[in-house]
Amino acid sequence: MNDSHQDVFDNIKGTVGDVTVDNPKMRLSNVDVFYGEKQAIFDVSLDIANNEVIAMIGPSGCGKSTFLRCLNRMNDTIPTCKVTGEMSLDGEDLYGPNLDTVLLRARVGMVFQKPNPFAKSIYDNVAYGPRIHGLASNRAELDEIVVGSLQKAGLYDEVKDRLDAPGTSLSGGQQQRLCIARTIAVSPEVILMDEPCSALDPIATAKIEELIDELRQNYAIAIVTHSMQQAARVSQRTAYFHLGKLVEVGSTNHIFTNPSHELTENYITGRFG
């Protein structure tokens, strides 16, 4: 961090706006994340609400993806990473004994930046989660889950004739919707999306955005995005991260029309980022 960065960093004092909501689905308080010696997230608190899309925006390296990965403890897969703070799902501690990573990730699903279908058929890709969690007791139930998930992901009509084809044979946008279907198939309560459209063309992006809006009816959704237009289109609440701190949280409308913090305004108006 050079001097000007240091100044900016020191001037971010707490978060502007209300980080809490009534009846939060997930509540994170005073979260710090370290990669080895380096601290990536500084004292961030944020609630995730039901039936709502919260967008996390900010310049590259601001910690928004790292924060997202705290929500389902994906950071555990990185050996040097250390997370401290209080995190809960429906009031249950994420690091408590009753909620190990397997259960947590079944309830908090994740869609990644680059579509990452397994080297399996379309059917097996979607059936993967239900199979490992034993959600279906017979083939008919499994079929039902797979078809239902593909339908919810808006992919079923395109692939219903070739469920045996490898997942990797689909186009990029279809692959990403397959990954969303795969996530839905384990009936999660929260869906995390880490820049789900950054590898996709505008038409595929539009389809995913529509899908996110529909999924909001049933899930709590947190999405990290580089595109401010996307954040404005799909989210109800927006969180602006900068240099590992949460600068401002508020309704999307408020953040994009009348941001309270100078840094947020600079970012929204395109002065950096």
Added chain:
Amino acid sequence: MSTTSLLLLALCLAFVSFIFGRQKAYAVARAHGGTRALHSLPGHYGLMVGLWCALPALAIIIGWKIFEGPIVSSLLDSSIPQAIHDKGDKAVELYKNEINNLAASGKISEESDAAKVGAANRLNSVRSYSAIALMIFSLAVAVIGAALAYRKIKTDTQARPIVEGIVRFFLVASASIAILTTVGILFSVLFESARFFQQVSIVEFVTGTKWSPQTAIRADQAGSSGSFGAIPLFLGTLLISLIAMLVAVPFGLMSAIYLAEYASPRTRAIVKPLLEILAGIPTVVYGFFAALTVAPLIRKLGESIGLSVSSESALAAGMVMGIMIIPFVSSLSDDVITAVPQAMRDGSSGLGATKSETVRKVVFPAALPGIVGGVLLAASRAIGETMIVVMAAGLAANLTINPLEAVTTVTVQIVTLLTGDQEFDSAKTLAAFALGLMLFITTLILNVIALHVVRKYREQYD
């Protein structure tokens, strides 16, 4: 002047012409306002001149050396007395050899035949004239070639395509060498095998169940006529390779998964090289280990539970061979497992899969094509292995699938057939080539399958 120094001289000339060519290209460029005015880079012009200097001269030197021998030899023919010619070809050869020896040694004793001495002297003078002529001719061609190319350097001379074309030619030539060698090996084995199959029917060889290659050298000698049924050998090879793969595949694969997925970078940095040391141990040492440690151990164990185990058993050889090829399986599998994108592991653990579920259901299937390729390569290695079998499994060609008995393999028989003083026209010796041919075909098929599998499924996850 010897050929070596002539070659060196030609290369020096080529280098000098490269320098001159480049110099001239720079000069031409300066006259036309910078190297941008040239069609190609100055280095290309230099290379063009150098190659024009070296290649024709090299072609002449090589061609000369090829044709010099036969021409000199036919000149020599004319100086051989008719009396020798009448005695037949062998006498002529002998006479020529004597002349050659005389010419080479320069020792002319008093008993030497005057005619021979004269011929030897003529031979020497022809050779020295030839050497001088070659030197003058090739160097002249080199200089003329360089000069012609040098004169051609203008702004629009297309030197780059010429140089690129020649580079391409050398690359193609290098690639052909490996292929031509394979073809050459195949043919040399094929012709000897054909000679074998003239004496022993191919049906008997492929379907016979008795292997006893001892044949009597003289007709009046007591001894068996020899039987050449290759099935016991191939069954023995199959048995030992199978035992080896049963050891190598599970252990190799599991250590690969441990190294790629579970081990910390520190552990990996220590364990992986240690495992690869296994591949560096000479097979003879494995042979000692199998014959002196493993085989007696198996025998004792077997006898303690009431089994009869021969002191040289397929099991001992196969197990030790399996340990030897563990690094092939583990190292190749480790590479392909590591190459599976992290995104796929994240996708799986993001759905709540445990580490072992991720490995078994996502990483392993994605890496499977590469793993199969590695296993098949290890199998070819096991089939071709000789030393451990010689020392630990014996030489008896038993037709058995009992791993506790002594068996022998194709490669071991080839070695025993070809070592020692042998006649090269007996069926016994020629059988080695037929065995080699069949082994070659077997491993070739395995390799083709391996390549096909790897190619078909490669990059499926990208």
